[in-house]
Amino acid sequence: MKNNNQSSRLTISIRTTLAVLATFAALAVTGTPVLAQDETTGSDTYDWNLGFSAGYLSGMESQPGGSSNPSDYWAQQRYYEAMNYRNGLRLNSFSLFGESTGKKEAFMDQLMLNVDGIGDPYTTASFRMRSFNSFDIKVDYKNMKYFMNRDDSIYTGLHKWNYTREFLNTSIAYDVSDQVKLTMLYNWTGHSGDYTMTVSPLIDEAEAVGGDSKKTGNDTADGSFGSYARGNFYWMSSPKNDQSNEYLLQGTFKVATNTAFTIGGGFRRFTQDINYTPVNDTSLTYLRALFAPNSFSGIYANPFAKVATTSTNNPLLAYSWDDNRKSNTPIVYFEAVSRPSDKMSVTANLRYENTTTDGSTIKGNMLGYMPTAGAGLIGPSSSGRRLITDTTIASNNNSFKSLIGSLTLSGHVTDELTLTGLYRYTNTDLTSIGTLNAGVGTTDSASNTIFRSLYNADFKTEINSTVTQHFVEGFINYAPINTLNLRAGLQYTARNPDYNRLDDDSSNLLINANLSRQQKGITPFVNFWFRPIHELKISGSYSHSDIKSYMHGTTTQVDNTIRIDPEKTDKYSLGFDANPVKDLRIGFQFKGVFGMTDLLSMIPIVETFDPRLTNKMASFSGSIGYSITKKTSIVASGEYRTNYFSIPVSYTRGQGDDPAPPYGDTLTIDDAQRTIDRSLDATLLVNEIEKLHILVGFSMIRSTGGSIVTIDVTPGPGQGPDLVRVGGPYTWNLFHAQASYDLSKNLSIMADYQLAMQKEDGDYPYTNVMNNYKASLIRGSLYFRL
Numbered sequence: 001m002k003n004n005n006q007s008s009r010l011t012i013s014i015r016t017t018l019a020v021l022a023t024f025a026a027l028a029v030t031g032t033p034v035l036a037q038d039e040t041t042g043s044d045t046y047d048w049n050l051g052f053s054a055g056y057l058s059g060m061e062s063q064p065g066g067s068s069n070p071s072d073y074w075a076q077q078r079y080y081e082a083m084n085y086r087n088g089l090r091l092n093s094f095s096l097f098g099e100s101t102g103k104k105e106a107f108m109d110q111l112m113l114n115v116d117g118i119g120d121p122y123t124t125a126s127f128r129m130r131s132f133n134s135f136d137i138k139v140d141y142k143n144m145k146y147f148m149n150r151d152d153s154i155y156t157g158l159h160k161w162n163y164t165r166e167f168l169n170t171s172i173a174y175d176v177s178d179q180v181k182l183t184m185l186y187n188w189t190g191h192s193g194d195y196t197m198t199v200s201p202l203i204d205e206a207e208a209v210g211g212d213s214k215k216t217g218n219d220t221a222d223g224s225f226g227s228y229a230r231g232n233f234y235w236m237s238s239p240k241n242d243q244s245n246e247y248l249l250q251g252t253f254k255v256a257t258n259t260a261f262t263i264g265g266g267f268r269r270f271t272q273d274i275n276y277t278p279v280n281d282t283s284l285t286y287l288r289a290l291f292a293p294n295s296f297s298g299i300y301a302n303p304f305a306k307v308a309t310t311s312t313n314n315p316l317l318a319y320s321w322d323d324n325r326k327s328n329t330p331i332v333y334f335e336a337v338s339r340p341s342d343k344m345s346v347t348a349n350l351r352y353e354n355t356t357t358d359g360s361t362i363k364g365n366m367l368g369y370m371p372t373a374g375a376g377l378i379g380p381s382s383s384g385r386r387l388i389t390d391t392t393i394a395s396n397n398n399s400f401k402s403l404i405g406s407l408t409l410s411g412h413v414t415d416e417l418t419l420t421g422l423y424r425y426t427n428t429d430l431t432s433i434g435t436l437n438a439g440v441g442t443t444d445s446a447s448n449t450i451f452r453s454l455y456n457a458d459f460k461t462e463i464n465s466t467v468t469q470h471f472v473e474g475f476i477n478y479a480p481i482n483t484l485n486l487r488a489g490l491q492y493t494a495r496n497p498d499y500n501r502l503d504d505d506s507s508n509l510l511i512n513a514n515l516s517r518q519q520k521g522i523t524p525f526v527n528f529w530f531r532p533i534h535e536l537k538i539s540g541s542y543s544h545s546d547i548k549s550y551m552h553g554t555t556t557q558v559d560n561t562i563r564i565d566p567e568k569t570d571k572y573s574l575g576f577d578a579n580p581v582k583d584l585r586i587g588f589q590f591k592g593v594f595g596m597t598d599l600l601s602m603i604p605i606v607e608t609f610d611p612r613l614t615n616k617m618a619s620f621s622g623s624i625g626y627s628i629t630k631k632t633s634i635v636a637s638g639e640y641r642t643n644y645f646s647i648p649v650s651y652t653r654g655q656g657d658d659p660a661p662p663y664g665d666t667l668t669i670d671d672a673q674r675t676i677d678r679s680l681d682a683t684l685l686v687n688e689i690e691k692l693h694i695l696v697g698f699s700m701i702r703s704t705g706g707s708i709v710t711i712d713v714t715p716g717p718g719q720g721p722d723l724v725r726v727g728g729p730y731t732w733n734l735f736h737a738q739a740s741y742d743l744s745k746n747l748s749i750m751a752d753y754q755l756a757m758q759k760e761d762g763d764y765p766y767t768n769v770m771n772n773y774k775a776s777l778i779r780g781s782l783y784f785r786l
Contacts, residue, residue, distance in 0.1 A: 045103045048786075052094040055750070055781030058087055079775045080147075082732075083756055091118045092781060107131070121145040135174050142167040147193075161195030163240075178254070185248040185266075194239040197276075236319070242272035248331065261336040268329040268353075276321035318367040327398075329355040343412040350405045357398040362436075364392040394436040401429040416480050420489075424471040432463040462502045465515075470494045475525075483531040491523040493547070521547030521567070540574040569595035569615075583627035593617040611663060616644040629688070636682040646672040675705040691742040699734040729761040740783075748783040 096113040100106040108131045115125040123143040130136040147162040168188040175181050250264025333351040340346065367389050406424040413419055436459045475489025499515035500507065527541035547567040575589030595615040623637035648663055648670055662670065679701045686694040733756070740750040754777040 044101060045106050046098045046100055049097045050095070051783070051785040053092040053781050053783045055090050055092060055779055056088070057090055058778045079756065079758075079773045082758065083754075083775075083777070088119075090120070090781075092116070094118070133175055135172070137173075138169075138171045140167075140169045161193065163191065163193030163195070166190040180254075181252040183250050183252070183264075185246075185250070187246040187248075188244065190243040192241045194237060197236050197238050236276045236278060236321075238274060238276050240272070240274050242270065244268060244270045246331075250333075258340065259336070259338040261334065263334050265330070265332040268331060268355075269327070270329070271326045272324070274321075274323040276319070276323075278319055318365065321362070321364040323362050325357060325360040327355050327357040329353050345408075345410050347408045348406070351403070353402050355398070355400040355402075357396065357400075360396045360398070362392065362394040362396075364390075366390040389439070389441050391439040392436065394434060396432065396434040398433075399429075399431045403427045416478060418477040420475055420477070422471075422473040424469075426467075426469040426471075428465075428467045430463065430465040432461075434461045435459070436461075460502075460504055463500070465497065465499045467495065467497045469496070484528070485530075486526075486528045488526040489524070491521075491525070493519075493521045493523075495519040518550045519547055520550070521545060535579040537577045538574075539576070540572075542572045543570070545569040545571075567595070567597040569593065585623075585625040587623040589619075589621050591617070591619040591621075611648040613647045614644065616642075618642045631687040632685065634682070634684050636680070638680040639678070641677045641679075643673055643675045643677070646670055673705075675703055678702045693740040695736075695738040697734075697736045699736075701730075701732040703731075704729040730758060732756075732758045746785050750779075750781040750783065752779040752781070753777070754779075 094113070094115045096111070098108075098111040100109045108129050110128070110130055112126070112128045115123075117123040121144065123141075125139075125141040127139040128137065144165045145163070146165075147160070166189070169185075170187075171183055171185045173181055173183040246266060246268040248264055248266035250262055252260060252262045254260045331351070331353050334349070336346075336348045338346045367387070404424070404426050406422065408420070408422045410418065410420040438457055438459065440457075470493070472492040473489060475487055478486045478488075496518050497516050500512050501515075523543055523545040525541070525543035527539070529537060529539040531537045545568065571591075571593050573589060573591045575587065577585070577587045579585055593615065594617075595613075597613040597615075619639060619641040621637070621639040621641075623635070625633065625635045627633045648668055661668070679699075681697070681699045683695060683697040686696075734754065736752065736754040738750065738752045740748055742748045755775075756777070757774045759772050
């Protein structure tokens with residue numbers, strides 16, 4: 001299990017800081033008077049404006065984290081993950097703007113090119129060239145790189161990844177006439193990279209070898225393996241590459257002065273390849289209590305035991321898994337917009353897609369040792385090892401059809417009252433036919449004899465699922481006076497699924513019935529803003545969601561495998577913005593969420609305990625801005641947030657020694673998040689000297705609690721389960737100072753210093769504190785504008 005709260009909170013704070021820095025950089029550039037049009041460079045046909053900024057970054061890890069984390073490498077990697085900076089030269093931004101002077105020979109009226117973050121993990125670029133009432137060309141590009149270069153714990157599954165995500169959207173629009181516009185669109189999304197995941201391949205077949213009567217004539221699972229297969233899991237390198245190409249052509253037609261419609265269509269092609277392989281030889285082993293090299297006994301070697309126990313060499317000799325998928329999707333869509341009168345508007349949308357994934361294949365091979373059950377908790381016996389071979393070949397053919405339609409009506413009943421209604425219809429139809437051939441065999445490594453007869457079996461799964469959904473929303477907007485606005489409404493949702501799955505032509509009637517359960521929900525909501533005086537604005541909101549599930553539309557009783565009744569969630573907020581005195585701005589807001597849902601997909605023995613998913617959140621946030629002088633101001637914001645999230649989870653591996661497990665199953669425990677987060681951002685902007693711009697800022701995050709992940713792994717007899725905390729407690733601080741000076745009206749220089757620090761509290765068992773760092777960054781930049 002992994003928790004991204006720390007990363008998301010860091011991202012929010014960093015984005016806030018960068019937004020302030022970007023604002024300051026813009027001030028540094030635009031502090032120079034913008035050139036008048038007759039002063040810009042260019043020919044008689046066009047006027048051009050050019051601007052760019054370039055600089056050098058130097059990041060230095062001055063202290064990796066103290067005695068708790070003496071590794072320079074881990075401190076550097078964590079700093080890179082959080083701050084996204086690299087050393088070296090940078091072309092930070094580039095902008096070009098051209099505009100026609102009005103000469104007849106001008107091919108275009110405007111050209112705009114903007115590029116930001118060149119060479120950084122977040123890069124954006126946009127291009128637009130247009131001639132009014134003729135053509136319009138747009139290109140938008142985004143590149144995002146994100147990674148985590150560490151393996152926190154073999155138990156939590158929080159491992160390293162390195163991804164690049166790219167987006168490219170282009171369009172060419174041509175005005176055929178005043179009534180007709182044709183547009184060609186191309187959209188591309190690419191995803192490439194690698195991540196490390198925890199895989200337990202031996203659990204797939206080992207505990208049920210010979211246990212399928214249709215394949216082997218034996219309904220009894222192989223008890224000699226017991227649950228020890230669950231203890232053997234490994235790290236796998238899992239590169240993932242996918243891309244989607246979409247081609248569309250649409251026409252927009254004005255049929256009247258107040259009505260237009262658009263009709264379009266096209267094609268989308270998607271491909272994806274995932275290929276699992278062991279990271280390296282060391283990933284196939286686990287160093288246990290005896291510290292014997294190349295020894296893997298998984299959890300059941302008791303790696304945390306204080307007393308050395310029997311070691312067993314159970315290597316995974318070979319493993320590969322290739323997952324290749326592709327799909328083709330024709331697309332048709334329609335939109336109509338009309339204003340029958342000055343007080344009424346109508347919008348209708350319809351979209352149909354038909355995705356087919358013929359030819360998707362999976363190929364897998366596994367060869368390795370697995371122990372039989374040993375006595376007590378001291379681990380399995382080496383003399384009882386079995387050599388497992390498993391070969392898998394699978395193919396899957398899917399057809400997924402979707403139809404989405406919506407109708408929106410909005411009208412002014414009076415000058416103060418507006419009514420709006422929305423209806424959305426969604427229908428999806430999935431047909432999936434998959435076949436799998438599994439060849440499994442086991443050999444006793446001690447006697448070298450076949451322990452369980454080899455078999456080569458074919459499995460077939462066929463799924464037919466149709467889901468119809470209705471969404472209705474209606475609300476009124478009432479503004480009796482200019483200083484008061486009220487909105488109140490109601491949302492209604494209905495989901496009607498029809499699910500049928502056949503495994504080797506056999507149907508599980510209970511599961512199919514539960515997955516075909518109808519759901520209905522009503523959500524009333526209200527929000528307002530009120531300005532009693534010009535200097536004060538008060539706003540608030542509240543909504544209550546209540547979703548119920550029905551079997552055959554007659555009952556809300558749920559007593560097996562699927563539990564989704566009821567789901568109730570309350571959301572509320574209240575805040576104000578005030579300007580009590582000149583140059584002082586104050587804001588405050590309170591938000592809260594409380595949700596409770598009966599659990600999904602729990603095994604029957606656990607359901608007797610009526611487990612619940614609980615979600616609570618409360619947030620207090622405030623901001624203050626004060627203009628000390630006309631050229632000096634300070635801005636600060638902060639938040640205090642409490643989170644509570646708890647959900648019972650059933651694991652497929654692990655061992656518990658709780659004599660009274662909370663859900664009657666030693667593999668099912670509560671995964672909980674209980675955190676208190678505090679954040680602060682403060683920035684001082686000084687421009688008392690006309691050409692000198694100074695910024696000083698401080699950001700802080702303090703998180704306590706963290707996510708408690710109790711994997712239910714026994715460190716040793718009587719020691720209780722292993723407890724791992726993810727995402728805290730920790731403290732993160734950032735100090736930054738920046739100065740920019742305008743050398744001329746076209747040239748500015750800037751110096752920037754940042755000091756970032758992170759420290760995790762390490763007072764808990766098995767808490768990983770290798771994420772600490774203390775790092776400084778020096779940046780020099782040159783801003784040029786022509």
